[in-house]
Amino acid sequence: MPVGTLASVKGVSQDVLEELGVQILLANTYHLYLRPGVGTVRQMGGLHRFMAWDRAILTDSGGFQVFSLNDLRKVGEDGVTFRSHLDGSSHFLGPEKAMEVQIGLGADIVMAFDECTEYPADAARVRASMELTLRWAARCKNYFEEHKREVPWARAELAERRSSGRPRAAVPTLADQTQALFGIVQGGMDPELRRESAERTIDISFPGYAIGGLSVGEPRELTREIVESTLEHLPSNQPRYLMGVGTPEEIAQYAQLGVDMMDCVLPTRAARHGLLFTSEGKVSIKQVRYAQDESALDPACECRVCQRYSRAYLRHLYASNELLAQVLNTVHNLHYYLATMRTVRAWIRAGHAVAN
Amino acid sequence: MPVGTLASVKGVSQDVLEELGVQILLANTYHLYLRPGVGTVRQMGGLHRFMAWDRAILTDSGGFQVFSLNDLRKVGEDGVTFRSHLDGSSHFLGPEKAMEVQIGLGADIVMAFDECTEYPADAARVRASMELTLRWAARCKNYFEEHKREVPWARAELAERRSSGRPRAAVPTLADQTQALFGIVQGGMDPELRRESAERTIDISFPGYAIGGLSVGEPRELTREIVESTLEHLPSNQPRYLMGVGTPEEIAQYAQLGVDMMDCVLPTRAARHGLLFTSEGKVSIKQVRYAQDESALDPACECRVCQRYSRAYLRHLYASNELLAQVLNTVHNLHYYLATMRTVRAWIRAGHAVAN
Numbered sequence: 001m002p003v004g005t006l007a008s009v010k011g012v013s014q015d016v017l018e019e020l021g022v023q024i025l026l027a028n029t030y031h032l033y034l035r036p037g038v039g040t041v042r043q044m045g046g047l048h049r050f051m052a053w054d055r056a057i058l059t060d061s062g063g064f065q066v067f068s069l070n071d072l073r074k075v076g077e078d079g080v081t082f083r084s085h086l087d088g089s090s091h092f093l094g095p096e097k098a099m100e101v102q103i104g105l106g107a108d109i110v111m112a113f114d115e116c117t118e119y120p121a122d123a124a125r126v127r128a129s130m131e132l133t134l135r136w137a138a139r140c141k142n143y144f145e146e147h148k149r150e151v152p153w154a155r156a157e158l159a160e161r162r163s164s165g166r167p168r169a170a171v172p173t174l175a176d177q178t179q180a181l182f183g184i185v186q187g188g189m190d191p192e193l194r195r196e197s198a199e200r201t202i203d204i205s206f207p208g209y210a211i212g213g214l215s216v217g218e219p220r221e222l223t224r225e226i227v228e229s230t231l232e233h234l235p236s237n238q239p240r241y242l243m244g245v246g247t248p249e250e251i252a253q254y255a256q257l258g259v260d261m262m263d264c265v266l267p268t269r270a271a272r273h274g275l276l277f278t279s280e281g282k283v284s285i286k287q288v289r290y291a292q293d294e295s296a297l298d299p300a301c302e303c304r305v306c307q308r309y310s311r312a313y314l315r316h317l318y319a320s321n322e323l324l325a326q327v328l329n330t331v332h333n334l335h336y337y338l339a340t341m342r343t344v345r346a347w348i349r350a351g352h353a354v355a356n
Numbered sequence: 357m358p359v360g361t362l363a364s365v366k367g368v369s370q371d372v373l374e375e376l377g378v379q380i381l382l383a384n385t386y387h388l389y390l391r392p393g394v395g396t397v398r399q400m401g402g403l404h405r406f407m408a409w410d411r412a413i414l415t416d417s418g419g420f421q422v423f424s425l426n427d428l429r430k431v432g433e434d435g436v437t438f439r440s441h442l443d444g445s446s447h448f449l450g451p452e453k454a455m456e457v458q459i460g461l462g463a464d465i466v467m468a469f470d471e472c473t474e475y476p477a478d479a480a481r482v483r484a485s486m487e488l489t490l491r492w493a494a495r496c497k498n499y500f501e502e503h504k505r506e507v508p509w510a511r512a513e514l515a516e517r518r519s520s521g522r523p524r525a526a527v528p529t530l531a532d533q534t535q536a537l538f539g540i541v542q543g544g545m546d547p548e549l550r551r552e553s554a555e556r557t558i559d560i561s562f563p564g565y566a567i568g569g570l571s572v573g574e575p576r577e578l579t580r581e582i583v584e585s586t587l588e589h590l591p592s593n594q595p596r597y598l599m600g601v602g603t604p605e606e607i608a609q610y611a612q613l614g615v616d617m618m619d620c621v622l623p624t625r626a627a628r629h630g631l632l633f634t635s636e637g638k639v640s641i642k643q644v645r646y647a648q649d650e651s652a653l654d655p656a657c658e659c660r661v662c663q664r665y666s667r668a669y670l671r672h673l674y675a676s677n678e679l680l681a682q683v684l685n686t687v688h689n690l691h692y693y694l695a696t697m698r699t700v701r702a703w704i705r706a707g708h709a710v711a712n
Contacts, residue, residue, distance in 0.1 A: 006672070006673075006676045006678055007669075007672070008673055008678045008679075008680045009680075010678060010679045010680065011367075011679035011680060011683060012680070013660075013680060013683060013684065014664065015660065015664070035672070035675065035676050036647065036668075036672045036675070036676075040647055040648055040668065040672070043648050044648065044650060044666065044668050044669075050666075050668065050669055050672075051669055052664045052665050052666070052669065291392065291396060292396055292399050292400065294400060304369075304371065308370065308371070308408045309408050310400065310406075310408070312392075312396065312400050312406065313363075313400075313406055313407055313408065316362070316363065316391070316392045316396070316406075317362075317364055319391065319392070320362045320391050320392075322362055322364045322366060323364075323366045323367035323679065323682060323683070324364045324365075324366065324367060324368070324369060326679060327367060327369060327679070327683060328369065
């Protein structure tokens with residue numbers, strides 16, 4: 001899932017995302033809650049209509065940003081008080097509030113509000129944090145079940161808005177459905193706690209499960225161990241979502257372990273810093289060695305950037321701080337990631353995947 | 357002509373420019389001379405191949421930027437010594453050098469090196485400046501005639517490079533031709549000097565003529581008077597190019613006076629500052645009044661932005677500093693300008709143009 005933090009994949013228009021074959025986008029609840037605010041998105045009919053995107057959207061719970069972007073947060077049983085990174089204003093997010101906001105944003109998949117346990121953390125701290133996440137998961141489920149019909153794309157509202165003369169392509173095709181709420185497994189780097197978190201989250205019952213609390217500074221080998229051991233305890237006939245990974249090699253590896261969904265800012269953020277993924281390895285396009293390199297960025301790549309432009313031109317755009325550098329670099333990296341996943345899916349269809 | 361200062365219309369990829377119907381781009385010699393340098397562009401086969409654009413390109417002479425971006429310039433009979441706005445390094449541009457650089461860049465149309473007379477200026481200063489521009493025009497023509505075969509897209513070189521495995525779309529379709537060098541009329545705000553400048557520039561003989569030295573701070577009514585009186589002295593069967601204008605209303609007006617070509621940063625620069633041209637007037641998209649406005653930016657507009665996105669979304673992108681704001685705003689404004697010119701051409705074909 002490419003990341004569209006503020007209801008936009010930075011620099012890439014929605015028609016290009018469609019052309020790239022993006023099936024689902026991730027948007028960040030924390031950022032959208034602050035700008036433009038859930039009231040505006042709800043008023044506009046939800047994220048799909050607001051950003052004119054009728055393919056799938058997933059919103060995170062906001063928890064990760066509240067914990068990672070706020071040094072002055074205060075965590076209590078009911079949630080987290082934090083300050084906006086924009087203007088320092090005080091806000092509160094907890095299980096019920098995170099559900100209310102995500103129902104208002106109206107993504108297809110919404111996430112339970114969890115505490116992303118820091119790394120390293122001692123055993124008592126990891127257990128306490130896991131227990132808090134479990135209590136929040138149950139509260140999220142309860143709130144969601146009571147309020148899930150309040151999603152802004154209810155059928156009646158849609159019909160009314162259809163006649164309001166908005167831009168054509170902005171009318172979504174969604175019918176009278178509700179969102180899917182996924183639970184999140186925590187438990188730090190302890191396989192036993194991960195098992196317990198998985199089992200007790202499954203007891204609450206969700207249509208899909210995420211593995212959270214990884215990629216928080218631990219060694220990559222440990223990430224892999226925890227992913228592998230946690231997957232064993234999650235039903236393989238429901239979506240299993242590994243949050244916040246990874247490099248192209250990692251996403252292929254995790255997919256073959258049995259992970260169905262992943263999100264990461266790496267392809268888009270790296271692109272904006274001139275770091276490009278290619279079939280020949282990483283290319284730092286700012287380097288002077290590319291200044292007169294007439295070859296395509298990745299001769300094996302079929303994206304519109306590699307089909308048209310030379311490394312020399314991409315290097316010039318980047319070195320000159322041209323907006324188009326960020327646009328083209330992002331398009332290429334997204335294509336590379338999506339092509340990687342298409343290859344992985346082909347392997348799986350051909351029966352090469354690790355059974356899990 | 358949209359402006360692509362550094363061989364890129366900021367934020368807009370070449371395929372979108374094609375889709376918008378852009379027939380010719382302007383690129384800035386001064387900026388390209390500094391970055392990536394004429395050596396690199398020549399080595400890459402000229403601007404068309406460098407930026408993978410096989411429609412027309414015009415380069416200015418660099419003179420305007422040398423005069424407007426450099427407070428420490430020193431003007432002599434042979435040209436101008438100036439400091440780079442990037443690193444303060446010292447450079448020289450004069451008639452021969454400007455031709456050498458523009459031949460190396462390889463645009464379709466190149467401009468004589470002129471002195472853009474400041475406004476206001478006294479009569480003696482305007483005449484001296486005009487005489488300097490005339491002497492430079494003759495020197496440009498001489499240098500150009502002697503060196504015009506050195507353009508990087510000579511037929512032999514093309515054939516050789518075709519087999520070099522570059523990205524497909526980057527191979528230009530240009531054959532064994534030379535560039536077109538246009539002369540520039542100066543003469544300040546004095547119709548008599550403008551007439552003299554036009555006649556003596558025509559005596560040197562160019563395939564097209566530009567009107568320079570306008571839009572330099574003078575009142576708009578004066579601009580129009582000078583344009584009108586200067587056009588009378590320029591052959592109507594050759595391209596007449598008014599440099600550096602203007603608003604949508606102005607370009608329609610000048611076109612009807614007989615101007616064939618214009619360039620302006622206004623549509624692209626204004627877009628990046630959230631100022632959008634619509635059939636209902638200018639829209640400053642940053643305003644909070646658009647925060648929940650579901651309507652298209654311009655309901656009468658057929659561009660891909662107005663077809664897909666709401667004002668509320670465009671306002672959110674701009675207010676949140678999202679890259680996509682600059683991309684979409686620029687696409688819309690370019691469409692608006694190009695549509696304006698298409699309308700003007702239809703009027704002219706229908707016989708409504710002022711005869712000139």
